[in-house]
Amino acid sequence: MQNEVLSKAQKAKSISSTLAGFTQEDRSALLLTIADKLNENAAYILQENSRDVEQAKKNKVSDALIDRLRLNEERLKAITEAVRDIASLPDPTGEILWEEDRPNGLHIKQVRVPIGVIGVIYEARPNVTVDISSLALKTGNTVLLRGSSSTIHSNKAITSVIQKALETSGFPPESVQLIENTDRTLTKSLFTAREYIDVIIPRGGKALIDTVVRESEVPVIETGAGNCHIYIDESAEEKLARTIAVDAKVQRPSVCNACETFLIHESWAESHLTALTGDLLSHGVTLKGDATSRALDSRIEAAEDADWDTEFLALTAAVKIVSGVQEAVSHIQKHGTKHSEAVLTETPEVVEAFFNQVDASTLYHNASTRFTDGFEFGFGAEVGISTQKLHARGAMGLPALTTTKYLVQGSGQTKGNLPLHEKH
Structure with a gap:
């Protein structure tokens, strides 16, 4: 029987081209709907977050970790405003980075396009659920989220609200999916899902990041620890x-x-x-x-x-x-x-x-x-802080969730002058 990770990864891949087909205006409007839904469901989200906080206290989790996972009205309002900020930012997809008319008549241009399916593994930061989802959707990407077991109630609540907004706006609700099974061994399925996942972004402590970089067969954008x-x-x-x-x-x-x-x-x-x-x-x-x-x-x-x-x-x-x-x-x-x-x-x-x-x-x-923060740099929010040099570096905003493709317009050009078969 297929596990939750692979089934959701397959679904994400199957709808990624559909999501990329929505207009920039559609995606920006979607984010405004998500912000509205987060506001409307604030009491529910905070209630579920309090369950995570209480469990963390019972587990004698450090104050630093509890601070990271805790939401309150002020923090949730800031998260919601970040979604609105992202909605108002220029969408980098479709941006022409380079174009040229070649001597042979070919017109070539390089444009930004969505990466496709983004897997994100992160620790006790429920705001990441919103930030990553918003940035991914704005750039036409589907996202598969693997959060910490210590924030499972918060993440489930937030994801359900986002999926309702997706459905209301006519988008596939599976554009954002959360791995709800907290069994850590399932994470390894993400590492080997090259057929479905285009990139994995880990956000958390050094141990988590090192594990992902070491074990993943899927390309990784390393968001390093901050000493x-x-x-x-x-x-x-x-x-x-x-x-x-x-x-x-x-x-x-x-x-x-x-x-x-x-x-x-x-x-x-x-x-x-x-x-x-x-x-x-x-x-x-x-x-x-x-x-x-x-x-x-x-x-x-x-x-x-x-x-x-x-x-x-x-x-x-x-x-x-x-x-x-x-x-x-x-x-x-x-x-x-x-x-x-x-x-x-x-x-x-x-x-x-x-x-x-x-x-x-x-x-x-x-x-x-x-x-060093996406909001402070004017990105609305951030995917993470990349400490590697490829494919992105530093605070990662919308352009970091794109790649490029070359579009070549011709009028019958061929590389060689090979004859066609005259007799039929």
């Missing part, structure tokens, strides 16, 4: 640096673009580390530092080697004192995850060195790493 750094240079303005550091660590510590390690120039540290430590401690942050930082401030705990590679996702941060931008860059290249890195400085040469030498999807000068 993000801020380098505070000797010329960094004190208040600016302290304000940005607090924001990057404290504003929402459980997300992938929060800062995990502060690399601080020795001169700046001698003058200002005590103040920065006080700022962070006042917000409940535990600091783990090297010997030099602890010599400057005894409130900093001793760091272990593993801390430099840890995505804490909590009110914990590592601190290392460095001699300059080159040592900071070397540390980031060794321990970073190619996600988001920031330099705080008033020296243009330091910015240039940092931007040229650090290999990451998103680099910041004098700004918090917390802005």
Whole structure:
């Protein structure tokens, strides 16, 4: 008997060409209907989400994970508004990227088209169910969702609302499907469904992403973990640096673009580390530092080697004192995850060195790493933050869910002048 993954993947593939046939106006109108339905069913969605939260508490899940899976009226409203934002964005499908008339008379153009069937494996983030579905539908893709068992009630509720909106709008309701069976072994069926699924996008922690990249036979867009750094240079303005550091660590510590390690120039540290430590401690942050930082401030705990590679996702941060931008860059290249890195400085040469030498999807000068986000970049929402270099990199919006095809218009051109058979 065929399992749920394969049967739903087959269905997604069978209707993918149908979905791509709807007009851009149809798809934008669909998203507005989805937003309306989410608003109308907010009480139901929040009720189902509360079941997930209560179960997580019973299972003694970390506060960071509970924060990720929890919805409230404010968060649900923001999610709904993101759907409306996506509806209003230009649809990249059909965009002509290149065209040329060839000497032989052929007219060739390269256009954006939907990828087809997108499989998404993600952890305890019910907002991803809405974000991914909206981005996929806007670009004419079908989507197969494999969420976390810890958010199964939330995801089922949201998916059912989206499917009602699809049906109301005349779209196949199976354009968005959720794998409801929480058996983890079923996930392997996604990895081998090359016949039906065009790409898999994992969103979650390092262990999940590494598993998908290692085991999937289907092409993967890797959305990496965020071991993000801020380098505070000797010329960094004190208040600016302290304000940005607090924001990057404290504003929402459980997300992938929060800062995990502060690399601080020795001169700046001698003058200002005590103040920065006080700022962070006042917000409940535990600091783990090297010997030099602890010599400057005894409130900093001793760091272990593993801390430099840890995505804490909590009110914990590592601190290392460095001699300059080159040592900071070397540390980031060794321990970073190619996600988001920031330099705080008033020296243009330091910015240039940092931007040229650090290999990451998103680099910041004098700004918090917390802005690596599709909404903040004007994408309405995001598929994820890609830390690879192909097929997409950084915050992934609508264009990341498209590929291209060449359309060639001719008038009888042939490559050779082969004779036809004269006698019949």
